[in-house]
Amino acid sequence: MSLSLVKVLMRTILIGYLLVLIVLPISAVYMKGFSEGWGAFLEDVQDGVAVKAVWLTIKLSAVTALIQAVVGTLVAYTLVRYTFPGKRILNSLVDLPFALPTAVSGVILLTMFSPNSVLGSALADVGIELLYNHYAIVIGMTFVTFPFVVRAIQPLLEQLDQAEEEASSILGAGRWMTFHKVVFPAILPGILSGSMLALSRALAEFGVIALISGNLPERTLVASVYIFAEIETFNPVGASVISIVLLTLSFLILWWAHFIQRRKERYA
Numbered sequence: 001m002s003l004s005l006v007k008v009l010m011r012t013i014l015i016g017y018l019l020v021l022i023v024l025p026i027s028a029v030y031m032k033g034f035s036e037g038w039g040a041f042l043e044d045v046q047d048g049v050a051v052k053a054v055w056l057t058i059k060l061s062a063v064t065a066l067i068q069a070v071v072g073t074l075v076a077y078t079l080v081r082y083t084f085p086g087k088r089i090l091n092s093l094v095d096l097p098f099a100l101p102t103a104v105s106g107v108i109l110l111t112m113f114s115p116n117s118v119l120g121s122a123l124a125d126v127g128i129e130l131l132y133n134h135y136a137i138v139i140g141m142t143f144v145t146f147p148f149v150v151r152a153i154q155p156l157l158e159q160l161d162q163a164e165e166e167a168s169s170i171l172g173a174g175r176w177m178t179f180h181k182v183v184f185p186a187i188l189p190g191i192l193s194g195s196m197l198a199l200s201r202a203l204a205e206f207g208v209i210a211l212i213s214g215n216l217p218e219r220t221l222v223a224s225v226y227i228f229a230e231i232e233t234f235n236p237v238g239a240s241v242i243s244i245v246l247l248t249l250s251f252l253i254l255w256w257a258h259f260i261q262r263r264k265e266r267y268a
Contacts, residue, residue: 026247033240044241052218053226054245060134060222061202064141065195071142072149072198073191077183079150080157094151097144102207105143109136109212132214137222140208145198152194156187189260196257200250 034041044050079091097105113120113130123130130136160183206224213220215229223246230239 029240029243029247032237033244035240036237040237041241044238045245047238049217049221050223050226050238050242053221054223054242056134056137056221057203057223057246058249060137061141061199063138064145064202065199067138067142068145068149068198069191069195072146072194073153073187076150076153076157076187080154094147097146102144102205103211106140106208106211109140109143109208113139113212131212132216133220136212136214137209137220140212141202141205144205144208145201148198148201149191149194152190152197153187156190157183160186189263193257193260196253196260200253200257203246203249203253 033044075094079087079094100108110131111117113123113136115121115124115131120130130139204224205222206228209222210225210228213222213225215221215225221229223242227239227242227246230236230242
């Protein structure tokens with residue numbers, strides 16, 4: 001078999017794979033969402049419960065992305081710049097949310113913050129409840145999106161020449177000034193792209209949130225659980241409409257993340 005034929009075959013397989021697993025299913029969702037016309041689509045989009053679910057999802061996903069931008073940066077910096085006992089274990093645990101089924105993650109958080117648990121009971125004693133409210137949703141989103149920013153920043157820190165930081169210190173700059181002037185500009189693309197990926201992932205989270213949020217309409221109901229409820233009540237068109245909203249948001253976020261990545265590679 002000639003090399004050119006192999007290339008054509010591999011290209012065909014790749015295109016077919018993308019068509020069957022990505023393009024056709026997404027196209028089917030868009031077709032279903034618009035199957036009853038623009039009027040019905042706009043009516044479903046403007047449904048009061050749906051609007052509040054989507055806005056709550058966007059708001060709490062944005063909060064999650066901000067948290068990950070800060071915490072992920074601190075964790076990545078610690079793992080790259082410092083040596084301490086248990087570092088390898090901690091580095092491995094960063095990827096644990098990727099490995100766990102989201103339902104299992106939900107059970108973990110549900111058990112941890114349950115009023116019957118040691119932690120949940122202690123928090124309840126001081127008037128803090130971390131289940132069936134917005135705090136629970138943010139905690140769940142933060143748990144499943146934790147690796148994105150850390151893994152986006154780590155390679156950038158490893159590539160950064162520590163001599164630049166040392167030179168900054170020699171010239172009299174303190175740790176904060178060195179981080180602000182030398183380290184932060186180098187890792188900013190990673191922070192932005194990782195945060196965008198965390199935002200996109202948080203928008204779509206279902207398993208964890210379905211278990212710990214309470215799923216109360218207009219209070220703790222998020223878009224992904226709303227979609228599931230629409231399917232359960234035999235309204236696939238309504239589910240497809242809100243799916244289109246989330247898909248469109250995710251496409252825009254991923255495009256922005258890839259744009260940042262391309263700029264980083266161009267100016268590297």
